[in-house]
Amino acid sequence: MPQKELDKVVSGDYALGFEIDIEQDTVEPGLDENTIRFISAKKNEPSWMTDQRLKAFEKWKKMTEPHWGHLDYTPIDYQSISYFSAPKSAPDSLDEVDPKIIEAYKKLGIPLEEQKQLQGIAVDAVIDSVSVKTTYSEELSKHGVIFCSISDAIRDYPELVKKYMFSVVPVTDNFFTALNSAVFTDGTFVYIPKGVRCPMELSTYFRINALNTGQFERTIVIADEGSYVSYNEGCSAPMRDDNQLHAAVVELIAMKDAEIKYSTIQNWYPGDEEGKGGIYNFVTKRGICEGENSKISWTQVETGSSITWKYPSCILKGDNSVGEFYSVAVTTLAQQADTGTKMIHIGKNTKSTIISKGISAMKGQNTYRGLVKIAAGATGARNYSECDSLLIGDKCGAHTFPYLESKDSVGQVEHEATTSKISDEQLFYLRQRGIGEEDAVSMIVHGFCKDVFRQLPMEYAVEAKALLNLTLEGSVG
């Protein structure tokens, strides 16, 4: 099939590129100690938190931006970013939330009125630097579940925050975590008490709205002994010609017999065909399986951002603990993604599974980078990795960098990798049976992603499929 036609099929429109017209408090671009004190003051933080931030800032100043990723982008000027922006007037109840915000979230498919929501999904809505609304908090508190913004948690649950923040992802883990530790603004805090199965899906929806603003959120999910939680995050941003930075940190802690299922549908603005605009997404996500028989499962569907640099990882410390990583990463237009995972086996009989599906179209570049590390003493550790790449057209690329470090010779590691081209023969076969071109591409791509989509909670699987269609086939017709 002619390349031009195929490009038309895969250059979907970005449907969430609108701007919310609200009054916002945005600080002048620039980063120094005063900026950090300003953020901390805006959040009414206790002094221990302010001190933490300032220490992180000192460390960050001595660090350099990493460039080992298979990524090519214009350098980030950290002084030209605004580090805080919030809708004016902080609301106490939904009645006080700006109707325009409620309207905007509705447009994103996320009603903030509890009675109108999908049954059993609690939402934390974050715009730029602040959480504007957390639903079902009261209902959840009956079960002892804490579901609130990180800013609230710092004030209301300082002991938990002090104990767990920076415990899985240290301040100086990398350049972006140090920056985030200094300037993080909002995010979600979740604590599930012992033996509680969280009665609803928890989710956070991140929206970048203000111009020239970076979003630096921080999320912590703690699942105490024998508990279970399924947490989901989604994100989007307006279409702009300038690049915007998103540098988040997520920490997960699973105690003995606990399970955390963390799903992401990432749909930041991807920029245009020439690579102009779009979100730079530099994210550090890591979970620790602290206790025996604990389990952490990451599922991600990455369709947005012009640059994605992200490796959700598991430290399998508890014996018999399980780590999973399921990923679909789509790069079309001029998008670049360098994504994968790290599975660190420390406990005995720990098990990890990695299923990564990269889809590249147009000028998209997709890299899988993954580390499986088996520490001395991790007897009986097992890993299975499968990394598949699908190329649509002939200007895109796929790259695979699997790393293996094994200190224990009894570990069992299996790695499979394939790269296939969405072939003219497959497309033709489906079309010869009367299936239109657009449906045929969609059918092949969905088939390719099936193993990952089946890991998503039902509502999100539907959303992910729709999003994939939109990303890859929006404009035929």
Added chain:
Amino acid sequence: MSNMMEIKNLKAKIGDKTILNGLNLNLEKGKVHAIMGPNGAGKSTLSKAIVGHYDIEVLDGEIIYKGENIIEQEPEERALDGVFLSFQHPVEVPGVNNAYFLRTAVNAKRRHEGKEELNAAQFLREMKKYIETLGMKPDMISRSLNEGFSGGEKKRNEILQMQMLSPDMIVLDEIDSGLDIDALKAVSEGINSMKDGERSFLVITHYSRILDYIKPDYIHVLKDGKIVKTGGPELVAQLESEGYESLGEV
């Protein structure tokens, strides 16, 4: 006598190579036409040209199907109007459920014909009949499309699709290649069951074996991109004994 398809002066190339050199062929309604010819004669190119494969560049000529020239039509338009190709090498499509794919195709055609779509239960009932007579393993319908199928399973799956889609012009490209005797029988029975005096068949084959099972009404010999001889079934025996070389240019 009326024709299902008339191919007139068809000239076509793949890449830089001209393969069909002014081919003429009439395919009658309700008849079985067999095309025989040596390797490289243009047999597969002809089948691809009929279904509108993108590899083929048509330089000249017409393909009249049900009275209309379809040369400019997209592959799916031809398919929806009843042109079906059983592929020589059916492609594997990982992750796409066989039954889901086939129901999508069947319903696309039903929509096109203004018929109501089949729901999953109706579809499965319908399909079950064919699965049994084709001797297919029941799990093949829930597997990924053609993935890991043996040669025989792939061809049976082609015939299943043909039966479910109920096309009018059926092109069978080397349907017997890679089939053992049981598969050959099952596949041939499937094809013969579709004969209804209306549908037309174009059986493209290198060997005459299949023609013992699917009785042709006409034999056409394709050589150097042209039909060089047309006759009745008796032509098969002549080709068997004398080979294609005996047939010079007409």
